[in-house]
Every structure is written in C-alpha cells, then in structure tokens.
Amino acid sequence: MKDIFCRIIDGEIPSQRVYEDDDVIAILDISQTTTGHTLVIPKKHYESFLTCPAETVNKVMMIAQRIGQAEISILGAKGVNILTNCGEAAGQSVPHFHVHVIPRYVGGEGGFRIEMQSQDTSKLNLPMIAKEIADALKD
Numbered sequence: 001m002k003d004i005f006c007r008i009i010d011g012e013i014p015s016q017r018v019y020e021d022d023d024v025i026a027i028l029d030i031s032q033t034t035t036g037h038t039l040v041i042p043k044k045h046y047e048s049f050l051t052c053p054a055e056t057v058n059k060v061m062m063i064a065q066r067i068g069q070a071e072i073s074i075l076g077a078k079g080v081n082i083l084t085n086c087g088e089a090a091g092q093s094v095p096h097f098h099v100h101v102i103p104r105y106v107g108g109e110g111g112f113r114i115e116m117q118s119q120d121t122s123k124l125n126l127p128m129i130a131k132e133i134a135d136a137l138k139d
C-alpha cells in the first residue's frame with residue numbers, strides 16, 4: 001500500500017505545495033507545529049534518510065535550506081529547526097524520507113521543544129563506543 005506522501009505526490013490527496021521539481025516536493029505539514037512548518041520530500045520512495053542515496057539527500061537538503069531562508073525572510077522567523085526522524089523509535093510516523101523545516105519565532109509559538117538530556121556517562125565506555133562507530137565508517 002502506498003504511504004501518504006506517495007499519495008500526495010501522485011495527486012490522490014490534496015496538499016499545500018510550496019515547491020516542486022522533477023525530484024522533490026515541499027508541502028505544508030498538516031500539523032503546523034509552528035506557522036510555516038514545511039516538509040521536503042523526495043518524489044521517489046525511500047523509507048528514511050538512512051536508506052536514501054546521497055544525491056537525493058543533497059537535493060532535499062538544498063531545498064530545505066532555501067525554505068528555511070524563506071521562513072526567516074518572509075515569515076519573520078528568527079530561527080529554524082531542520083530535522084528528519086529515522087525509524088519508529090525516533091518518532092518517524094510516515095515511512096517515506098522527509099525533512100521537517102520548522103520556523104521558530106520569538107515568544108515560542110507552538111508547543112515544540114527539543115530537549116536533549118545528558119545521561120550518566122560514567123557508566124559508558126566512551127572510547128569503545130567512539131571506536132565502534134569510527135571502525136564502521138571505514139568499511
């Protein structure tokens with residue numbers, strides 16, 4: 001079964017499109033976490049950022065950058081959050097790669113807050129973890 005973004009791309013479901021080219025569309029997120037919250041989506045289906053070819057990631061991120069700039073210059077945002085959730089455990093609810101471009105306004109419109117809390121690192125072997133990731137990157 002098609003995911004909801006494939007159905008939007010195919011015109012089966014309406015959306016507020018802010019950008020479209022041969023490879024990418026950008027639409028307003030239906031939830032509007034803050035005003036102007038936009039999703040940048042490759043037309044070809046990839047499950048997430050992690051499985052998307054680099055060339056397509058680059059195209060998506062270049063459009064995300066332009067939309068972020070527009071949110072600041074046109075909508076008056078003071079900053080933007082650019083994020084992509086990969087996998088259900090990370091909060092991904094639509095299994096089709098997309099990048100959120102979320103404008104941030106002074107006064108904190110919307111209930112959006114990213115909190116990164118430190119855990120007790122004394123129990124972690126940080127050199128070993130760093131080596132495991134570093135070794136994986138060599139393959």
Ligand code: AMP
Pocket residue numbers: 004013015027028029030031032039084085091092093094095
């Ligand atoms: P994520 O949870 O990172 O997978 O993000 C999926 C996003 O898609 C959510 O922010 C939803 O609000 C948004 N969404 C779901 N259905 C639609 C739709 N029909 N049109 C626009 N955005 C949608």
